[in-house]
Amino acid sequence: MAAERYNAKETEPRWQSVWSERELFRTRNDDPRPTYYVLEMFPYPSGRIHMGHVRNYAMGDVVARYKRARGFNVLHPMGWDAFGLPAENAAMQNKVSPKAWTYANIETMRGQLQSMGLSLDWSREIATCDPSYYRHQQRLFLDFLEAGLVDRKSAKVNWDPVDHTVLANEQVIDGRGWRSGALVESRELTQWFFRISDFAADLDARLDTLDRWPEKVRLMQRNWIGRSEGLLVRFALDGAAAGTDGTLEVYTTRPDTLFGAKFLAVAPDHPLARAAAETNPALATFVEECRRLGTAQEAIDKAEKQGFDTGIRARHPFDDSWTLPVYVANFVLMDYGTGAIFGCPAHDQRDLDFVNKYGLGNVPVVCPPGQDAETFVVTDEAFTGDGRMINSRFLDGMTTDEAFEAVASRLEGEHRAGRPVAERKVNFRLRDWGISRQRYWGCPIPVIHCAACGTVPVPVADLPVVLPEDADFTVPGNALEHHPTWKTVACPRCGAAARRETDTMDTFVDSSWYFARFTAPWLEDEPTDRAAVDRWLPVDQYIGGIEHAILHLLYSRFFMRGLTRTGHAGIDEPFAGLFTQGMVVHETYRGADGGWVQPADVAIVSEGGTRRATLAATGEAVAIGSIEKMSKSKRNVVDPDDIIASYGADTARWFMLSDSPPERDVIWTEEGVQGAWRFVQRVWRLVGEVVERDGGTGDGAALRRAAHKALAAVGEDVEGLRFNRAVARIYELANALQAALAADAPPAALREAAGIMIQLLAPMMPHLAEECWAALGRDGLVAEAAWPAFDPALLVEDEITLPVQVNGKKRGDVTVPRDADSASVEAAALSLESVVRAMEGRPARKVIVVPGRIVNVVA
RNA sequence: GCGGGCGUGGCGAAACCGGUAGACGCAAGGGACUUAAAAUCCCUCGGGCGCGAGCCCGUGCGGGUUCGACCCCCGCCGCCCGCACCA
Numbered sequence: 001m002a003a004e005r006y007n008a009k010e011t012e013p014r015w016q017s018v019w020s021e022r023e024l025f026r027t028r029n030d031d032p033r034p035t036y037y038v039l040e041m042f043p044y045p046s047g048r049i050h051m052g053h054v055r056n057y058a059m060g061d062v063v064a065r066y067k068r069a070r071g072f073n074v075l076h077p078m079g080w081d082a083f084g085l086p087a088e089n090a091a092m093q094n095k096v097s098p099k100a101w102t103y104a105n106i107e108t109m110r111g112q113l114q115s116m117g118l119s120l121d122w123s124r125e126i127a128t129c130d131p132s133y134y135r136h137q138q139r140l141f142l143d144f145l146e147a148g149l150v151d152r153k154s155a156k157v158n159w160d161p162v163d164h165t166v167l168a169n170e171q172v173i174d175g176r177g178w179r180s181g182a183l184v185e186s187r188e189l190t191q192w193f194f195r196i197s198d199f200a201a202d203l204d205a206r207l208d209t210l211d212r213w214p215e216k217v218r219l220m221q222r223n224w225i226g227r228s229e230g231l232l233v234r235f236a237l238d239g240a241a242a243g244t245d246g247t248l249e250v251y252t253t254r255p256d257t258l259f260g261a262k263f264l265a266v267a268p269d270h271p272l273a274r275a276a277a278e279t280n281p282a283l284a285t286f287v288e289e290c291r292r293l294g295t296a297q298e299a300i301d302k303a304e305k306q307g308f309d310t311g312i313r314a315r316h317p318f319d320d321s322w323t324l325p326v327y328v329a330n331f332v333l334m335d336y337g338t339g340a341i342f343g344c345p346a347h348d349q350r351d352l353d354f355v356n357k358y359g360l361g362n363v364p365v366v367c368p369p370g371q372d373a374e375t376f377v378v379t380d381e382a383f384t385g386d387g388r389m390i391n392s393r394f395l396d397g398m399t400t401d402e403a404f405e406a407v408a409s410r411l412e413g414e415h416r417a418g419r420p421v422a423e424r425k426v427n428f429r430l431r432d433w434g435i436s437r438q439r440y441w442g443c444p445i446p447v448i449h450c451a452a453c454g455t456v457p458v459p460v461a462d463l464p465v466v467l468p469e470d471a472d473f474t475v476p477g478n479a480l481e482h483h484p485t486w487k488t489v490a491c492p493r494c495g496a497a498a499r500r501e502t503d504t505m506d507t508f509v510d511s512s513w514y515f516a517r518f519t520a521p522w523l524e525d526e527p528t529d530r531a532a533v534d535r536w537l538p539v540d541q542y543i544g545g546i547e548h549a550i551l552h553l554l555y556s557r558f559f560m561r562g563l564t565r566t567g568h569a570g571i572d573e574p575f576a577g578l579f580t581q582g583m584v585v586h587e588t589y590r591g592a593d594g595g596w597v598q599p600a601d602v603a604i605v606s607e608g609g610t611r612r613a614t615l616a617a618t619g620e621a622v623a624i625g626s627i628e629k630m631s632k633s634k635r636n637v638v639d640p641d642d643i644i645a646s647y648g649a650d651t652a653r654w655f656m657l658s659d660s661p662p663e664r665d666v667i668w669t670e671e672g673v674q675g676a677w678r679f680v681q682r683v684w685r686l687v688g689e690v691v692e693r694d695g696g697t698g699d700g701a702a703l704r705r706a707a708h709k710a711l712a713a714v715g716e717d718v719e720g721l722r723f724n725r726a727v728a729r730i731y732e733l734a735n736a737l738q739a740a741l742a743a744d745a746p747p748a749a750l751r752e753a754a755g756i757m758i759q760l761l762a763p764m765m766p767h768l769a770e771e772c773w774a775a776l777g778r779d780g781l782v783a784e785a786a787w788p789a790f791d792p793a794l795l796v797e798d799e800i801t802l803p804v805q806v807n808g809k810k811r812g813d814v815t816v817p818r819d820a821d822s823a824s825v826e827a828a829a830l831s832l833e834s835v836v837r838a839m840e841g842r843p844a845r846k847v848i849v850v851p852g853r854i855v856n857v858v859a
Numbered sequence: 860g861c862g863g864g865c866g867u868g869g870c871g872a873a874a875c876c877g878g879u880a881g882a883c884g885c886a887a888g889g890g891a892c893u894u895a896a897a898a899u900c901c902c903u904c905g906g907g908c909g910c911g912a913g914c915c916c917g918u919g920c921g922g923g924u925u926c927g928a929c930c931c932c933c934g935c936c937g938c939c940c941g942c943a944c945c946a
Contacts, residue, residue, distance in 0.1 A: 228946090336945045343946085344946090659885080660871060805926085
């Protein structure tokens, strides 16, 4: 045997080149074997990979390598989510172009990922910022436009008046722009939208079919889509209220409480409010105040319920003599339902707060179970549950549900001015996806604005609309807008001078279909190859962070439907299996001056169970703080490059997979890494000893059993993505192998067990596995070897040891033949000395024998 | 406020469908080897009592169901996450 110590630094690059030279991970679409598509969320090229990437890609690689060994034709690609604001910020600060910055980062990060030994098909690599990718995205936009999936409409946006740009909600902090610090304004801008809300019902319903998604994610999406069943009620208005047709449409999910109505309220930007404000200066002032408050989320949270009586009166739908005041109220949202509500204070907390402020009173109409209808009153806590109807005329005595039905069917049947007074309506919270961004570094929206022809799509033959490379980033705002010539263009329809759309697409668009592009990324004329898409999609296993539970995953689900509607695919759900992994967290450290100290500069000493930290360089004391997500601000990051340089990729991968369940956070510790590294060395040593062994007088049966048990268990654990358990099984097998070596087991059993162990750990530590595979003298590469089959006969023992309980407490064990009948097991158990003692002379009233499990004697 | 999840040794955790609680790893303590260190190997490692065989207690807390409960049911407590005026 060669070197004593395993040298990861030398072996890892060597095996990486062997895999790459043999094109082992290059996937062919015409390979006849069954397909398996495993995908990890592609990274943003921020500059360097972080430990979260290592964890994510280590998991995906285990699945890819395991499925390959299982005989699947595995697609495991990698790419770059490469558009986005940081590139423009870098351009502003460092005078490099966003393109140069992004591609330099990709270069670095590709090298880092390659040093991890991931079994990726690099020939399919894509970058979303490359015209060879975004030209197809532009084509998809045009197809979506044609198919009616795209809208251009006016919408309120967060406008940063200093940076001259629209900000996403996440970029507004305490009402101020995250970069400029300027107070953000609410502006109406004409924007491009994807009509995701058209699919709300289907996106909601199909969540039920995603049985390999985490329940949590499905729930989050369900809440986000926000389906509700209710009634659209048309209230007649007195006189000819301006801005209306004489009725006010209200959406409610509680028509049962209609007899508890005390007022109607509309949103400040409701047409009725706007019209009324024109003749009422005080109301105009109120509306203006609401609008100002409207932008800052914080203000909304704290704002008191406020309203303004318009003077308009509405008629109750069941009683024409019953009038209700119509308010403009700050808590009514224009973009949900109809922007108008009826207020039933006794059974809605907001409405109750409102009437209590304006002295409108309340009438309870639902009596809670167990309450007396005569005495039940509501003061400052609304009752929102189900109960029996009271004070509600023909509804009295009904349940809440019955009353809903009664009101709905009755009002549906009544008509006024040719329309039913009410209609059942399913409403959704989900709003259309605004994709316009006033940014340079994104996919240009391929349309042209012509004074004569209006908005004209760029002809497909003219694609791609390429970003200009000579943009100027010294002025804030959209560099496309500032560019001297880029936006000047001839109208494709009439040839007159026209203006290019200077908005680019939200970067979430880029990531909404990349998984489809991976199936045939070489195509030049089409976004997708139908045959390839049909073969590979849906993705069998998608792995990524929980932070994308809603937006990215919902947008992708919408996009898949869009692709199918426009003939680019044939399915609706892109991801059959989804797994959301936990974060990588680390202790934080603070120096004497209170500043954060990075782990690389800290030395930990542990004595008698107490851990103390010092600055490695000076010995100065360092305070150990709480465990947090690795972040630059707290400096508690560990650079994967450093770990790979000192321990190797296998050690990093192994540590990432051991200990914590993959969906939970994992605490990165130096001790843990060293433990993983010790195991790497131990495996190498054990294999070395096995190879050298040329005779043995001991028994190999126990080892064989242990190996086949591990084989069966690890297969199940990897299938279920329980990597931490698989790791524990492999440790057990290593322990068994070591014990067998000590017990002088015969070489055949040793070699078999060592071979199995290597194959089990190959998906996790592929380089070490290759090195050991070669040392064992096995043929070919372990990366190409078929997963071994376990021998079921070895999993069952001839004799089994059963615990014996007396009244549920364990008192001893009996060892019996595997197929012993209950009577003989019972006899053996009762004759145990420890059992007799525990019975204290009492007779056995009952003996429960669970075959192969346990014996319980009831005394 | 609404919705969801989780509470098991010093730590990360395991326990299949209600059947030996703590596998496996980390840390710690003791020992062997060594001039020494590193590396490696062996032993101990939930708490308490006992020389020992062994006994008692123990999965956030309080009840319940069961021959038997970390697991099921009821009621609390604590922590974490998501959404948040959605009518």
